[in-house]
Amino acid sequence: MEWFRKAKSGLVSQERKNIPEGLWTKCKSCGEIVYSKKMEQYLWVCPTCNFHFRIPSRKYISLLLDDGHLEEMDNKLASADPLKFKDSKKYPDRIKAANDKAGGTEGLITGLAKMGGIPVSFSIMDFAYIGGSMGSVIGEKVARSIERAIDKEIPLIIVSCSGGARMQEGVLALMQMAKTSGLLAVLSDKKVPFISILTNPTTGGVMASFASLGDVIIAEPKALLGFAGPRVIQQTIGQDLPEGFQSSEFLMEKGFLDKIVERRELRDTCISLLKYVWRG
Template identity: 45%
Template sequence: MVWPEKNALSLDASEKQSIGAGVFRLCDGCGQTLDAAALAAAFEVCPECGQHHRLSAEGWRRLMLDGGELSAWDAHLMPGDPLRFSDGKGYKDRVRAAQRKSGSDEAVEIGRGRIAGRAIGYGAFVFDFMGGSMGSVVGEKIARLFERAGEEELPVVLLSASGGARMQEGILSLMQMAKCVAALERFRKKRLPFVSVLRHPTTGGVAASFAFLGDVNIAEPKALIGFAGPRVIENTIRQTLPQGFQRAEFLLDHGMVDAILSRREMKEHIAALLGHLADGARRRA
């Protein structure tokens, strides 16, 4: 028996490939079909409706830092497994999977960069790494960011995006909240500016510690920001929350953040803010 050759019509569903895979993206806001390369070039901001999609750590460096260049600090710090935690899968295995997925060793990167020629201490959460959760290494890096920036007399720009404390490290994770705030308070004594950028989402222990303590707190449009999510709060207090509760626009209306900025204007405005804050600090000194 002679078998017929396979052609496009004889392929089953498992063998078919989508011609547009990786070429087009659907906007989460307006549902428009967008050119994936053009969306990436626009730092994941929809040109039709302004929806901000998740931006990688590398994308944030390109957006915020001159030349996209970051001189990393304390990159040698790696997560351990102090509690030998397992929830059906070992914590070490979850960390390795997160490292492969995100391309980062941990859920935050810190270092020295420049914004419009001004040297800064820079930090950015990597949400693709276990939801940007804060464990011992993340807390240590944030504390060292403030400490080293203070020593080098640099302002700090920190971009948060986190689901909160990392449950696999238990109380050791929760301890990072106090440690980071203590380091920030020591940094404040240097009279150096701290600009906090709250991305989507900024929740849990990160929101409850340093994320709201900037000299200026800036949010992305429609970002979810708060300690617990709206559904958790509604189930706890058994009340219906106001429309848009814990979104950036709601927080701006109630004085919890100072400004909402699109990514496309963020670097320019932060550069101007750092100039004003640095000049004011020099006059007060």
């Protein structure tokens, strides 16, 4: 605990190299230094300020689904490079690096699962994969998960985390907004519920399409939610933005969200909602 006391008083820089990697975690919001095992117990929510750290998509799967189990589907889809796009890297090289880092998810894990015994079509975005950006593969995987919900008449759950549409695929990425939104209209006609869960951050084309079309929209606390980033908006309109702009709490106050739910209550809340709204 000597190290912990010094860490709090800012005396650790010379001794940091002696601390095993990952043993302690510094909160990005309040600066508190917390024992990583304790953070794991708290589901990576800061015990001091309630900041929700971003966690890998597979942790949400174990947290939300019955037995932590998802029957994964559509794993064979892979991004093409129709525009032969190159910035600091060629797009195929960027895809390969992202697949190596994120374990080949192509940015979204999807399949069938159960929540509280109720069968659901479940999808979760992976921010580690090129900033959770939506290219044509993510759009197609989301579309297929909606189609499964339509065909099997089971509720749809999508956990979003995204920086927006993937610029390397240009208009093909933007078209995914229309494709997914159109299918959600069919789902709505069938009166099958869609619960959209927004995590930090959910922005851009994802927020402007399926993420904001849930019958019930819930978000984790203090998540950044919006279309363009605050700096871009501020520069465009030439005005100061209100306090807390684009946070979950701000959107809740303006009527955009139905509920802000802490991570440890997400599963129980979803199950309660499903039992309340679903006939299945």
